[in-house]
Amino acid sequence: MRIALCIYIFLYLSITVVAQNKVGRVLDGEGKSVNGISIFIPELNQGILSDKEGYFKIITDRQDYTLLLKHPEYKILQSDISEKKIDIIIKRDTFYTDNLNIKADSIIKMSITKASAYSNILKGYKSYSYTKGRLTLEEVHSFIDKIGYKLDNIFLSDYKNKPLFQELYNETEYVHPNNYTVSVLGSSGDIPETITEKSVMEVQNGSIYVDRFGKFISPLSKYAFSFYKFKYLGYYTDGQTLYHKIQIESKIKDPELLNGVLYIEDGTWAIAYASLQTNSQGLESTINIAYNELRNGVSIPVSYHSNIVFSFIGTKGTIDYSTSIKYDSISEQEIIRDNEESNINKIEYEKNAYKRDSVFWNKYRSQPIDKEIILQYNTDSISSKRTGISEYWLSKALVGGFLLGSEDSQFYLKYNGVKFIFRDYNYVDGLWIGNKFDIRYKINKKGDIEAYPYIYYATARKRILAGSDVSYNYDRKRKGQLNLSFGTRSEDFSSLSLTRYQNYFSSLFLGENYNSFYQRDFISLNNSIHINKRLKLSTSFLLEKRSGLSNYTDFNLSGRKHIKPNIFSNDRFDRTAYFIQLYYSPKSNYSITEALEMHINKVTPVFNIEYQEGFSSWQTNNSKYQKIKGGVAHSIQLDYFNWIDYKIESGVYISKRQNLHFTDYQHFGSSDLLLNLNSLFDSFLLLDNYEIQTNRYWINLFLNYSGKYVCLKYIPFLQGTPFTENIHLKTLFTPEIKSYVETGYSISFNRYFGVGFFTSFLNTKIKNVGIRFSLNLRSLDIS
Structure with a gap:
């Protein structure tokens, strides 16, 4: 530290110790230093600024060069320089106001x-x-x-x-x-x-x-x-x-x-x-x-x-x-x-x-x-005193950190901290105790392998739940990724229902179990790649052994004993299936990756079509079906403060269905709770968890108008506050219910957090009204 200090003192006192360093000073007519004067050197294509003492430094091998000084309050000055040390005097400029009739x-x-x-x-x-x-x-x-x-x-x-x-x-x-x-x-x-x-x-x-x-x-x-x-x-x-x-x-x-x-x-x-x-x-x-x-x-x-x-x-x-x-x-x-x-x-x-x-x-x-x-x-200095939270072993145990390697190393192993130790609680599994890890190995500049293994013990079922996602990123330019997933765990009957976090909280603290689960032992293989700038292809093959589960515990901190039984507890409903999905973004100025992040970029529609088929009879009660669905999502910016986004999806089961189980029906994002972890924009907030699904066909529309200044923010003291006002229209048509509509008004601080008032209609009759707070963890991929 003393050596470094000596070097800096030496540099400060010896402003001409290096031949290429030339120091100058900008002074006004009274000999006072002038801060923030822009100095342009045409020969170097370089601009520099005078500091609070008026000093500036030029680093060049040139012996002769030109300085052009510019600041609105001072006369523009051009000076040809050849000395190593330069003092420049600038004078105040005259400001004219005789043409104020100019528009x-x-x-x-x-x-x-x-x-x-x-x-x-x-x-x-x-x-x-x-x-x-x-x-x-x-x-x-x-x-x-x-x-x-x-x-x-x-x-x-x-x-x-x-x-x-x-x-x-x-x-x-x-x-x-x-x-x-x-x-x-x-x-x-x-x-x-x-x-x-x-x-x-x-x-x-x-x-x-x-x-x-x-x-x-x-x-x-x-x-x-x-x-x-x-x-x-x-x-x-x-x-x-x-x-x-x-x-x-x-x-x-x-x-x-x-x-x-x-x-x-x-x-x-x-x-x-x-x-x-x-x-x-x-x-x-x-x-x-x-x-x-x-x-x-x-x-x-x-x-x-x-x-x-x-x-x-x-x-x-x-x-x-x-x-x-x-x-x-x-x-x-x-x-x-x-x-x-x-x-x-x-x-x-x-x-x-x-x-x-x-x-x-x-x-x-x-x-x-x-x-x-x-x-x-x-x-x-702060830098010398700063310890850094990651250096405390206790902090690393609490918030997670690298056990081996670092973000820049060829290989790392990362532990995810306390937040993943008690990953879930429900009446089927009990408490999940374990953790998940992140592993990455860089093969070369073009590719790497990532793995996310997890292992938990379910206290009520007395069973190990474990698995991993392993991804091989083989083509970074085209976002080529091969993914292998496998595991044994409980799974929700609808992936679009209440998040597991919300069910965790309500089950443990309130004695309310909103979600139902089945046992899933699975292995799947997926490949996704951008065929070109506008087209992305994803293909998957899936093999699942699925069976119903019963509640194994009713423990909750509220002491409530009347717990809702788990659905389909005695069923067996295996599946062997494949999926083919295409995304298409017609606007060629943007890649499909950017277009898929439409709510951020607001630039281009994204079309998608997916074909699913469940086939084979080699397992038990194999679910057999053929389903095709497609849609478009688009955000249209009307001006800088207002935009419309919409999402349309429709689909149909196109063949005779054999052993088609409830979990393979088309489900819709819904959760009828005051505090909601689903989205204000593309989920139904006044429908119960499994209230609507279909095994025939459907049409679904989400239409949202968002503006920074719609109603409330025209009030002067609310101007500049970081929330957006939104008007929502959400519709669903299935042959079972005919027409379901939700309308609402909300304020949101981003796409992930907000509050709104909503009204729902079933076949034109008012069904429900309510206020909903949204913390959209599902979109953050942490639910």
Whole structure:
């Protein structure tokens, strides 16, 4: 540690020790340092920023180069430099307000007209960015202090009013129209990565010239006038070019909308500088972005300066980020990517990102090192005190962790912690005691093998329940996967009924067993692969021995003794079957993987068709049938705040059915409980568990309208709150019940959590009404 400290002190005092490092300082007319001045070096395609002391650093082998200084409040200055140490004096610019009759809307319309051309001219680039962050805690709530000590063995209050730092060095690859891949090559410091990623990287991985500027609605979007008001404030001029200052004001308070100022160059209508404010989840940010023309009208950001004020659970402070960008390559030609995932943004941390030494940082640091950063490398930094929850053996036993290897190793064995020890409780099995494990072995860069074995003891049945899913990922590009599943366990008669978690809770605490189970001994083989970008094929073969079960216990904490008996307790209903399923996404700009995540991407319909056949008589009471079903799911974005999604499915049993058992009927997601672990959007919330099923044919529709501002959120104090309003229509037709309909209104915080009021109709007559709280664990795949 002393050696490292000496190295940093040496670097700080010797600003010219390396020939390629040239340090400069920006001062105003009174000799005071100026923070946040953007400096562009055309010969290097690089932008840098002055720090709080006005200093900046240039790393180059060139002896002569040009500096172009830009900031709205100061005169644009161009200076040819040959010295190693540079002091630059900048002067305040004159702001003119004599043309206030100019309409801001007309200037914005010109910029919107040009925006498409500016966004399309650039087909790709590779850039490198250096980011320095400085966080100051002003207040720390005692609750947050205790949490910090429990998790990381530190008291955050010890760092009150002491600056914490973060340095990042990133490589970014951009491919038109909207794909950003960020590789973090170096990371050092104590500011949480989640804050840095949300506050810095989300804005940098976007363009103000497209409709979506990161997660924000751009003020140059084609729908801008629906969400923003614009006001002309005045202009600056350098004698040749006018820069119009336009104020942006959002019409409603929403975290997806921006406020602030745009400086627009007259004639080209390109953005020269932007100062934008955001307010989201306790973070108030001001982001200053300097633009420069690199070539042929390609004007892109060369530096970012962000100031963030945060307030969360009584903990307050500020964060300051400075980002300098150097463009390594720029393409105006279409780039063809090997990877099918054309619209996915990624942030990846290189293996050695956290291990970079002082030599690395001095090579890429575009601001001289602060004295305070040197002190951070002392033993009282958070990084040096942080123990890390995974290092406690007790914590690993509680929350799980790697027993062998790590995420980056060729092989690992992972234990899943206490939450999986007592996996289930029901009156058939009793309590499940055991655990599940994760195993992965990387064969090469193209493939790996994953296994998820589990083993449990059922206390009431006095029986071992065990099995595993083993997957061979043999073609990453086409998502080719071969999966072998086998096991012996109890299974619900309907996979779409109440989740086992909900039945677990109600059985143990309330004495209510909503689900019924049978014994399933099985082996199955499945293969899925993307035949092309728009078509996915899945085939399966399944062999099952299935038999009814009785309740083996009635224990519950409420003391209730009248327990509902398990259904079909004496039946035997084996099955040998195969399945063929196709998914088709007609919009070629997106892969089928993206399209299947329709509620996230909202881009394309997904059609599916499935054929099932149960055959053979070699087992006992083999279920024989032929079933075909198909449907479409689609989410249609009406504008940035409103969308419609629908899901239609229909199916039919197409042959004479022999020994077709209840469990092979077509079931529908339903659960008539106040607290529900199914979805508000695509399940029935006023139907009992096994109330409706069919062995003939059916038609099913789920239609949902969702909007950020439908009714309640027009109330001023609710604007900006993170919930969505939804209107639901759900219908089902079968020959047994004819028509069943549910309608409702809900508010949801995402697709997984919400509350709503619903009414159901059976053949046009009101059947039920009720309020339902939804925590959709099934969609999270943890139910």
